[in-house]
Amino acid sequence: MTNTEEKAMLAVKLVLGLGALALLGGQAAPDPHSPAPTFDTVAPQLPALRRPAILIFSKTNSFRHDSIPAAVAAVAKRLRARGWSSYATENAAVFNPAQLARFDAVVFASATGDLFTPDQREAFRAWIAAGHGFVGLHGAGDGSHPDWYQAMLGYGGYTGHPGGADHFQQSELILLDRTHPATRHLPPRWRWTEEYYAYSQPPRDDAHILARLDETGMRLEPKHRMGDKHALIWWRCEGKARIFYSALGHNPESWSDPAHLKLVDGAIGWAVRKAGKGCD
Template sequence: MTQEKETAMFGTKRIIGFSALALLALTAQTTPDPHRPAPTLDSTAPALPPLKRPAILIFSKTNSYRHDSIPAATAAIAKLVRARGWSVYTTENAAIFNPAQLARFDALIFASATGDLFTPDQRAAFQKYLAGGRGFVGLHAAGDGSHPAWYQELLGYGGYTGHPGGGDQFQQSQLILLDRSHPATRHLPPRWRWTEEYYAWQAPLRADAHILARLDETGMRLEPKHTMGEKHAMIWWRCEGKARIFYSALGHKPEAFADPAHLKMIDGAITWAARKSGKGCD
């Protein structure tokens, strides 16, 4: 084979190789990341089916990181609600946050909903709903750093600093129960062993937050920004006026929503938020 032909063939292989790499790079750039959906705002409310009271709304819209556990969470929560003979509706459409439709629900559940979710009118409807003495339950990413300041203040936290990463992202530790009289925690042991992506916050919770369980940091591999000592709250409640606000940082992995103790905790939180059990915020 002549040198000219060898050079031509080699050049063709280089061009083909380069084109394939360029195509792969372009595909990687244009393929949507299922964990990073494009933020959207909703304007057309869904049509609600007939609902009998009590009724619970499960909301899992993600304008920031989307957790793989959301399908398992929404299915498990809906099953809990139906087991009580209550109505339940699940949606990711934030336009449901209007006065007429929210009035049909006794409590709202945010199943790892993330990001800035609402138009000004939807936010106002949400706040008016709570001002009427209704209930709210936030799970896992419903308490991360993607939410606007007004919402973080509502839940009682601020200055989210993240969670451990890499090989230390999921660690087994113990949750120390500080209050086992609440409907969400009365079935739990004084120390509850749990594996989680443990969230941390820059400062302790608002002074009016009632901590039900905190993280025992003993023996954990935590960066300084993720350490909070005895102030490392994981499950708590507070009152926003007469509204009952409950939050649990647990539930990153789908299997969390098959754990009986965890599900019983969520069930107790829902009945409390709907004012069917427990006390507070009168």
């Protein structure tokens, strides 16, 4: 390509770029993975719900995962198969005392960021204190959440995950407890490909670790290495509330994997006290 042709091509690209900016009112196209934070004030109208009823919440005031639609659909499908009700929303105004009282558990499907107004936060914390169930999935355990939430879920010191060519790696999860409803179907070592989260410290001392990452042979920066403390799936009690977390589920295809779906199904069944033990 000659210098003249190169200049002409650059001019076309510049015109096209300026045209796109003009269509967007002079603003660059928004990044779908970085939505502008919003806070909801008008609660949704809930449908009729049978008990147990599960609130599936996927609001993102921080990074937005492409797998959210698949995760929400997969969780709702599993609940329908149980004959249970679910309601999926990204409207945080549902976190009010009257509406939360209609649910037995809340599932955070990669919900990220500081999500609540002060009143919504206190309604959620009071609901947890009353002994309900919570299941956090993947992005629900990243570093974007406020301190009170991280303490409830049982983690802190999020250091991120590998990036670039090492972003997704296949390794093995070592199952430390195969008696829990979420993990009793899994083998002692389970091969899985994931965006593996890491923390500067293990989960809280009162957390019951179900599975950890085998870091052997993985390409990890020092800040992402936790050795035999690299927990990925755990549960704990917040008073009488059953709290569960799994760091798995970044990729949309995770939500069609039978073993992973059975894990999530077992976690929700445990959270609503239909199986397992703890938090009595």
